[in-house]
Amino acid sequence: MLTSTYIHIPRVGATIEKKIWASGVRTWDEFSDKKDVVPIPRSRMEMILPGIEESKERLASHDFEFFARSLPSAEHWRAFSxxxxxxxxxxxxxxxxxxxxxxxxxxxxxxxxxxxxxxxxxxxxxxxxxxxxxxxxxxxxxxxxxxxxxxxxxxxxxxxxxxxxxxxxxxxxxxxxxxxxxxxxxxxxxxxxxxxxxxxxxxxxxxxxxxxxxxxxxxxxxxxxxxxxxxxxxxxxxxxxxxxxxxxxxx
Missing domain, CATH: 3.30.420.10 (Ribonuclease H-like superfamily/Ribonuclease H)
Known part of the structure; x- marks a missing residue:
């Protein structure tokens, strides 16, 4: 679930995240490949793409504190796996x-x-x-x-x-x-x-x-x-x- 999460990225809230999922895009890799089908403003797109890259790097380095800080506390369950x-x-x-x-x-x-x-x-x-x-x-x-x-x-x-x-x-x-x-x-x-x-x-x-x-x-x-x-x-x-x-x- 963590790699389908976007709300930890600055200026991305639950509404934008739901729009991403509703467009058929779930994971970070899918977003990078299919970003053109996601109906969100360009300003948000410009925030999400670098946010995904940082998230991948943080996950690869097992930076749990990054996700603890950036994820809303009620959504920490998404990082369990x-x-x-x-x-x-x-x-x-x-x-x-x-x-x-x-x-x-x-x-x-x-x-x-x-x-x-x-x-x-x-x-x-x-x-x-x-x-x-x-x-x-x-x-x-x-x-x-x-x-x-x-x-x-x-x-x-x-x-x-x-x-x-x-x-x-x-x-x-x-x-x-x-x-x-x-x-x-x-x-x-x-x-x-x-x-x-x-x-x-x-x-x-x-x-x-x-x-x-x-x-x-x-x-x-x-x-x-x-x-x-x-x-x-x-x-x-x-x-x-x-x-x-x-x-x-x-x-």
Missing amino acids: MFSEKAAYVDIETTGLSPGSSHITVIGIYDGKDAKTFIHGIDLDDVVEEFEKYEYLVTFNGARFDLPFIKREFPEVNMNKLHADLMYPLRRISLTGGLKKIEVELGISRKEDVAGITGFDAVRLWHQYRKGDQEALELLLEYNREDTINLKTIMEMTLPRFIEHKFSESI
Whole structure:
């Protein structure tokens, strides 16, 4: 989808992009070859052609920060396929809902192969170095919740990365509600011991652990791991639907 994207180019908005797609032109290469069939002003054409060349160069050099800056945040999902090899699926657990009055208890990061959990009072500080490994973050409601918490507690973490908050593109394809509800709708199941756990339970489990219940911590970590692993499953299952929906807007 990234190589069919134009809205990151200066002075190119959604209306122009839709006109390009509606003319039968999708990819950057197609635009260069068939620009004469695209019904847009010459002034825009003169912006798009060099913008395409720069985009190709930036993509070839794997310049994720360029696309993180230039793409609207709500459209970062378009870059997933190109940067998925260095994607982190992130989910946090906290003592409450506000970064100002609560703190992180667990940060879970899944890199597509291994699920890692970082725990308050044990190794939570290690996430600063861990985040340096990734170019792309995938969350659910992370723009409003997970990333502000992380940035408040670890301001040194570089957040100049691509970030797909799945909650928003999922809404566009009529998958609404919380993460667990959407998992059910997509036919994604959880292990029996964590299937019924909610975010409120996660707070309770943390307090039980702080009182000496080690099994409560293990259950909390398993719950968090399932969250991060399922984010990858959801992204891979729904990305084709995101793309289909986006192109359908130009018809």
